Amino acid sequence: MLKHFKLAVATLALGIGASAFAGPALTSISGGSLATSGSDQLYGWRFTLNTDVTVTALGVYDDDHDGMEVRHAIGIFRISDQALMVSTTLGAGTSGYLNGDFRYDALASGFALGAGDYEIVMTMPVGNDDRQLISASGFTSASELTVTAGVFGSSSSLAFASGIGVFNPGMFGPNFEFGAASGHVPEPATLALAGLALLGCGVSRKQRRLG
Template sequence: MKQIVGLLLACIAVISAVAGTVQAETIAFNFTDPSSGDVSAEGTDGFRFTPIVNISVTALGYYDRDQDGLTLEHPMALYELSSGDLLASATADGSSFLDGLFRYTSITPLTLQAGIEYVVAGYHPGTSGDLAAYLVPSSLVSFAPEITYGGYYFDYGSPLALPTTDGGDASFFGPNFKFEVVPEPSTYAGLLGITCVSLLAYGWRRKRHQAA
């Protein structure tokens, strides 16, 4: 009995370790840094997107030209498009951590459902600090395979709000986010089943060997 309990505890430990390695953070939008930056007007830039699978957003980010630190504060937000509901918010500033071309601020992980359209938005106060990246056409930007791109939208003025003006075939960065794919319950169930059966079979064979 004690051996079975030990094997079950080992099974739980193994599946927990496997679950930790299954998930990895992904950056939603990527591009090659343009040769020069652009001064931004005061306003909000945003990107519509739809997850193909359930994802968990872990951080919101803002473009850092030359990756040498942000000098301004940039409020950022996630919205559900159809309702306009604000789902999460954060501010990128000099203390935000760098990953690639963006400075990120972690948020409480937020699950976004597959098939629902969302908007990630970021605000620029409109001074000459923190130059933006203006990319035309939008095909210069690559998008994580777990999401589909729904277009660039903007609005002038303050404060940060859900942007509604269609930006056409352009991208103005601006905001970004990091996420993890939410594993399907069947994935964990399969891993747990295979791991536990293997451990129990090993224990049974070992017991028979000791008895012999």
């Protein structure tokens, strides 16, 4: 058994790249309200990365898991100089892939994001039916980052959102998936847990329209 366990761990270490360890930044959300837009708006949240990561996908909350009514641009901005670091556009319909309550568009190649302060923002065109979660009563995030505030803005195109602390703890429309930074070797404990797994082989539905 020990021999097989070591083989499984070695296989994971050799055969799986950083993206294989990808997971969502926001891992669970509870409470809050579902909101749509009364004008062309920006929804998002600020966060601090505690370590370097590789962003592998950007996504949008899909409350009914049935796809998006309209296109949404999503981007991550660096707070210090408001520079756009990485972005994509999630198309209407069932493009991309669903993971939990979020629908993601995978990046063609992973984007390296260093430790620091950022905000993730999505566009919300006026009056669309893609309801997003605001003012959550609770949430959990990956240990690599800390959510610091909600952000809000008015724009028809992707832009840095300067309205800070709006609908805290966050306007959880956008989300992202990430893996280990390029060249990072997973800790032995991580590999061991993955090897053991191999061997063992509601949010509130109140809708609001924001004016």
